[in-house]
């Protein structure tokens with residue numbers, strides 16, 4: 001069992017999170033803040049080595065930490081890992097420090113950092129402002145025609161039989177009129193989207209990423225229950241309408257079924273038949289709704305403790321972010337998307353933290369700098385797609401994050 005200490009700082013969640021975040025950035029230490037779906041606990045993790053290690057995500061080998069992986073991740077070799085040298089949780093304003101077993105860290109950096117966080121909390125001058133406004137850059141029309149052109153080409157390629165589905169993405173650049181208060185925005189996302197995995201990550205040489213993902217890639221809990229989902233099909237969440245009453249078109253049903261089939265094929269590759277499948281059913285995701293099927297496996301019952309690691313290698317990138325069949329769809333993305341996806345549609349989340357791993361697909365995310373934010377959003381293209389509707393879908397997906405700037 002990892003050790004736990006309830007620490008003396010009595011400041012509220014916002015001030016404490018800001019102080020940790022701010023001090024980590026000052027020292028150029030990798031740092032991750034996150035909140036798991038349907039929970040009220042904020043997690044903060046700092047790595048005192050000063051760099052995130054590049055490593056395959058092997059759940060059997062890695063100590064407690066936070067994985068951050070790009071979309072293009074050949075054989076899983078490009079994932080970054082924030083080691084949990086310092087780890088806090090905050091629940092209902094109560095701050096707890098946990099020492100994660102097996103982690104070795106630099107004791108003098110730890111003591112200094114802890115002191116600096118305490119100093120910042122007693123110095124009101126050091127608090128950042130939370131006033132953010134934004135304007136949209138005039139690049140949007142170009143992006144729209146580029147995106148719609150790529151969607152038309154994808155439909156042609158599908159009709160010619162090159163693949164059945166491809167997920168095409170675009171960026172949306174936002175000019176920020178004042179330095180964003182990232183921690184305040186992170187906490188706003190947490191309260192706005194209880195169903196999402198909300199994260200704020202800084203890694204030197206990578207930058208700052210924030211997101212509110214609706215999609216689990218893999219999770220393995222303390223009881224050894226493995227879980228993944230197939231998520232696809234998108235429509236606007238209508239206020240007052242229960243999600244159970246959502247009606248889906250044939251296009252959306254097929255688009256999501258292709259993701260489920262992809263997951264089942266991954267189970268087939270490892271000859272695993274003992275999975276439970278629930279769905280598809282409609283789930284809310286921020287301002288949107290999706291179709292979701294949930295797959296669970298009791299890894300103890302099937303005597304397969306490495307299932308999480310094995311499925312992670314097989315699943316990423318799923319056909320919710322790439323397409324099916326995977327190889328020609330990926331080639332199409334590389335040929336026709338004009339931007340680098342970077343960490344968008346990669347995966348991220350806590351690894352081996354208190355014997356649990358929760359990795360999510362990095363969707364509804366943005367890369368932040370002091371004066372601009374780059375948002376990323378994609379849409380699943382099938383033979384029945386309409387380029388204009390797919391564009392509108394990516395706009396709606398961008399709204400998930402843009403809405404926090406408007407508060």
Ligand SMILES: C=C(O[C@H]1C=CC=C(C(=O)O)[C@@H]1O)C(=O)O
Nearest residue numbers: 232233234320363377378379380
């Ligand atoms: C690729 C994204 O969403 C995926 C997940 C859910 C629904 C999707 C869709 O309807 O196209 C996408 O497959 C994105 O948010 O950028």
